[in-house]
Amino acid sequence: MKLLRLIVGNILLFINFLTRPSLGKREESLQKEVEKELENYSLYQFDACPFCIKVRRVMRKLNLPIELKNANKDKDLKEELLSKGGSPKVPCLRIGDKWMYESNDIIEYLEKKFPV
Numbered sequence: 001m002k003l004l005r006l007i008v009g010n011i012l013l014f015i016n017f018l019t020r021p022s023l024g025k026r027e028e029s030l031q032k033e034v035e036k037e038l039e040n041y042s043l044y045q046f047d048a049c050p051f052c053i054k055v056r057r058v059m060r061k062l063n064l065p066i067e068l069k070n071a072n073k074d075k076d077l078k079e080e081l082l083s084k085g086g087s088p089k090v091p092c093l094r095i096g097d098k099w100m101y102e103s104n105d106i107i108e109y110l111e112k113k114f115p116v
Helices: 004-021 030-038 052-060 075-087 103-113
Strands: 043-045 067-070 090-095 100-101
Touching: 004 075, 030 043, 030 067, 043 075, 052 103, 075 090, 075 100, 090 103, 100 103
Parallel strands: 043 067
Antiparallel strands: 043 090, 090 100
């Protein structure tokens, strides 16, 4: 099963690389404001998770340089997800002390909060 996940995950990463959306454009002053606000944001994710890829694609489209934390490779991050967020699943968007799960909820929030 791990081998299958590895193969499918790498195929998804390759397709994402080939078809990634262009970087969203904002007026420079607005982009700086967005980047300042995003200092309190982080996305807990796995590189090859299809739902995480979906969120990262939207982040790129909206030009949101949110810190990525790979919870697949770091046991401390997994524990942080469980102890502070309440669940070890990804993707999870941390906004200060708030933890948001579910890719569609995260995408809806980002598109409303940071339109391009």
